[in-house]
Amino acid sequence: MKISVIGAGYVGLVTGAGLASLGNDVACIDIDEGKVANVNSAKAPFLEEGLDDLLGKVVGARKLTASKDYSSVSHSEVILICVGTPSRSDGSVDLSYVNSAAAAIGKALASSKLDFPVVAVKSTVVPGSTRSLIPVLERESGKKAGKHFGTGMVPEFLREGSAVDDFFKPDRIVIGALDGKSGSVLKKMHSGLPSVPLVETTIETAEMIKYASNSFLATKIGFVNELSRACERMGMNVDEVARGMGLDSRISPHFLRAGPGWGGSCFGKDVKAIVAAQKSIGLRPKILDAVLDSNEEQKKRMALLLEESLGSGLKGRKIAVLGLAFKAGTDDVRDSPAIAIVRELQSRGANAVLFDPAAMPNFKLLFPDAPYAASIEGALEGADACLIVTEWKQFAIPGVKFVRLMKNPTVVDSRRILDPADMKSAGVKYKAVGAGA
Ligand SMILES: NC(=O)c1ccc[n+]([C@@H]2O[C@H](COP(=O)([O-])OP(=O)(O)OC[C@H]3O[C@@H](n4cnc5c(N)ncnc54)[C@H](O)[C@@H]3O)[C@@H](O)[C@H]2O)c1
Numbered sequence: 001m002k003i004s005v006i007g008a009g010y011v012g013l014v015t016g017a018g019l020a021s022l023g024n025d026v027a028c029i030d031i032d033e034g035k036v037a038n039v040n041s042a043k044a045p046f047l048e049e050g051l052d053d054l055l056g057k058v059v060g061a062r063k064l065t066a067s068k069d070y071s072s073v074s075h076s077e078v079i080l081i082c083v084g085t086p087s088r089s090d091g092s093v094d095l096s097y098v099n100s101a102a103a104a105i106g107k108a109l110a111s112s113k114l115d116f117p118v119v120a121v122k123s124t125v126v127p128g129s130t131r132s133l134i135p136v137l138e139r140e141s142g143k144k145a146g147k148h149f150g151t152g153m154v155p156e157f158l159r160e161g162s163a164v165d166d167f168f169k170p171d172r173i174v175i176g177a178l179d180g181k182s183g184s185v186l187k188k189m190h191s192g193l194p195s196v197p198l199v200e201t202t203i204e205t206a207e208m209i210k211y212a213s214n215s216f217l218a219t220k221i222g223f224v225n226e227l228s229r230a231c232e233r234m235g236m237n238v239d240e241v242a243r244g245m246g247l248d249s250r251i252s253p254h255f256l257r258a259g260p261g262w263g264g265s266c267f268g269k270d271v272k273a274i275v276a277a278q279k280s281i282g283l284r285p286k287i288l289d290a291v292l293d294s295n296e297e298q299k300k301r302m303a304l305l306l307e308e309s310l311g312s313g314l315k316g317r318k319i320a321v322l323g324l325a326f327k328a329g330t331d332d333v334r335d336s337p338a339i340a341i342v343r344e345l346q347s348r349g350a351n352a353v354l355f356d357p358a359a360m361p362n363f364k365l366l367f368p369d370a371p372y373a374a375s376i377e378g379a380l381e382g383a384d385a386c387l388i389v390t391e392w393k394q395f396a397i398p399g400v401k402f403v404r405l406m407k408n409p410t411v412v413d414s415r416r417i418l419d420p421a422d423m424k425s426a427g428v429k430y431k432a433v434g435a436g437a
Pocket residue numbers: 006007008009010011012029030031032035082083084085097100101122123124125156157158159160265266
């Protein structure tokens with residue numbers, strides 16, 4: 001198929017490259033000239049396992065091209081909108097990128113000679129948003145939805161860090177379509193993928209499935225984070241409790257890992273957006289309000305755990321912060337717990353020295369004046385305490401190293417990647433989130 005993908009970010013580029021590798025001709029369109037140039041030279045503009053290799057293949061074979069120009073839309077059978085949907089200040093979803101993409105698509109559709117191109121939204125948008133684009137598309141193209149072009153919503157469930165793998169092995173495919181014809185075109189687009197459960201539904205239900213999924217996952221992590229506080233105080237280990245829970249097939253072991261608070265480009269903005277959407281119609285989503293609240297508290301607790309371990313305030317103390325990305329395997333720092341944690345440490349007067357193997361350039365855009373170390377060792381050198389925020393494998397270092405480098409070998413491990421027995425025998429004062437025993 002000929003496919004245009006609007007937005008060459010994490011979702012658009014991975015989807016575009018995946019679809020191209022299945023034999024489709026894909027044109028990625030992005031307003032960011034730098035990203036377009038990167039893609040055309042087969043270089044991913046962000047860190048994502050396997051994406052450079054995939055781009056090398058599909059760009060080399062001319063199956064994927066990138067451009068700022070929307071003209072490919074006029075000969076595409078499917079046009080996928082994959083632009084960002086950030087939060088507005090009140091938490092509601094900002095559809096301005098989606099709306100401007102729809103207007104540009106509509107203009108290009110005016111000259112389409114194809115029988116029934118389908119415009120589908122892959123960006124995460126609250127129920128009703130995709131349908132609200134129809135008047136824009138009709139106005140700009142002079143054509144009629146359902147007659148001259150189709151519409152749909154195909155939510156994306158990829159995880160950063162394993163996005164390429166997730167594209168080729170999804171758990172399920174959800175297709176919300178305006179009508180049967182739009183649905184069949186979108187089904188055809190997925191035909192090269194392995195057979196997985198397919199949910200064919202309305203546009204609004206597809207939109208809601210994405211929010212329900214992310215809100216539930218955020219709730220699950222929020223739950224285990226709260227549990228971790230109880231375990232710390234009551235003398236047990238949260239991982240053992242989570243394992244015992246997760247073996248129940250009704251619960252499942254996934255997303256039961258306590259940490260410094262969840263983050264990333266989606267959970268926070270999506271939970272806030274669906275909360276705002278519900279409030280706008282007079283509902284009170286108490287559970288999700290609490291999930292947001294509890295997550296803010298979890299991030300703030302990291303500074304408290306450092307204080308407890310040091311037995312004093314943080315003013316003037318050098319704290320080595322290891323990890324800035326919201327999770328390992330990505331350089332994405334959008335809504336990373338490290339942001340709130342570093343702010344909290346700074347507000348308590350600590351000298352937080354930051355290190356991340358991949359995410360420092362992005363973090364520097366948010367904290368240009370913070371001190372950054374060039375290596376793990378540089379961050380630890382002379383530090384009063386160390387806080388592990390991201391579960392990068394390279395942070396799993398032996399206790400003797402903390403003892404050798406730090407002024408005061410005190411470590412708070414929010415991800416439990418260090419070996420407590422090794423820390424103890426090396427003489428490190430070690431505190432793991434969720435471990436009271
Ligand atoms: N990142 C994820 O893990 C993930 C997973 C599932 C769903 N989503 C959803 O997918 C959407 C995109 O997320 P992302 O992380 O890929 O965002 P991103 O910021 O990485 O990419 C969005 C891209 O769209 C481009 N863009 C903006 N306006 C444009 C326009 N009018 N025309 C062409 N390009 C335009 C931007 O320049 C940017 O490159 C969001 O709604 C997000 O919630 C993201």
